[in-house]
Amino acid sequence: MNAILKSALAITAAALAIHASAQVTFYEHDNFDGRAFTAQDDVANFKRFGFNDRASSVVVAGGPWEVCDDADFRGRCIVLRPGNYPSLRAMNMNDRLSSARPVGRDRRYDEGRYAPQPMPAQVTFYEHEGFQGRAFATESDVANFRQFGFNNLASSVVVLGERWEACEHANFTGLCVILRPGRYPNLSSMGLNDRLSSVRAVHPTARFHDGRYAPQPVPAYDWRRRPEERLHEANVSSVHAVFAAPQQHCWVEREQVVQDARREPNVGGAVIGGVLGGILGHQIGGGKGRDIATVGGVVAGAAIGANVGRNGQTTSTQDVQRCASTPAQGRPEYWDVTYHFRGIEHHVQTTSPPGPTVTVNEAGEPRL
Structure with a gap:
């Protein structure tokens, strides 16, 4: 009898230990x-916590949990492995959960019952603004960028999965900012361009004052392949290079004001006319033709300017600002790519021109 009782107590203790080690936290957003x-x-019912059909993200610790969209563990159920799930949308369970329970260690499910393996947090630093130049990526804390040859060199950042704390000095000291998931084309706005020396992942439950956060980033799509995810190649149908918006270029010109005067050659007009004519000619020409057009512009401008004031009038000048739009130069901001997968048209923006196909998952989402 004592042996049976001891065995029962041991089983109970083991079950309690499993439950004690397994923990899940549901978040509203x-x-x-x-x-x-x-x-x-x-x-058995999230209504007890005022949380029925409200969960949008989850943190699972210790062991896996089974979550279901109906009370009493009914309806559609999936198993969440330990990890951080920033969104339940990918598994079509956002704002739908009604019950949850820890999974015993001896319980086995078909692989199709498991949610996609949660992706680790990742941060990638780039040497230049706009995600250009050398880069290094990490999924773990880096106390000193020197070991990567990247100390005080980062100018833009892409954050995936979760938040990271980036600091200007080694060992997470000095000015530090919290980076939300997304794309940061430059670090100048937060006073950290070419100044970062350390970075570490932030726990999902950590809370900070709004002043600790960097400015809101541009949304970033997580292209990384999920574990055991089946991939396909989708044909690209069109690609458009998208440049930055045209910039406004302004300059100051000397404007002539006509006044009465004796009829004689206007030396000052000849000088001003020559300068303006040279500028116009230079804008028109190119290569050797540019030099020729510049000289011709000077001669013509000087001739016109010299005749100003020979009709009984004189001129004075004043500064006038002129502005014009100039087209964007250099590399495109991104490429707008259209592809088709299983009869459905998809669009994606890439930082480099794509090939004839795009790698996608079963849902047609792009993957690296």
């Missing part, structure tokens, strides 16, 4: 924001 509640035991 994506990226672990909003209200939250934490559970270590079965929750």
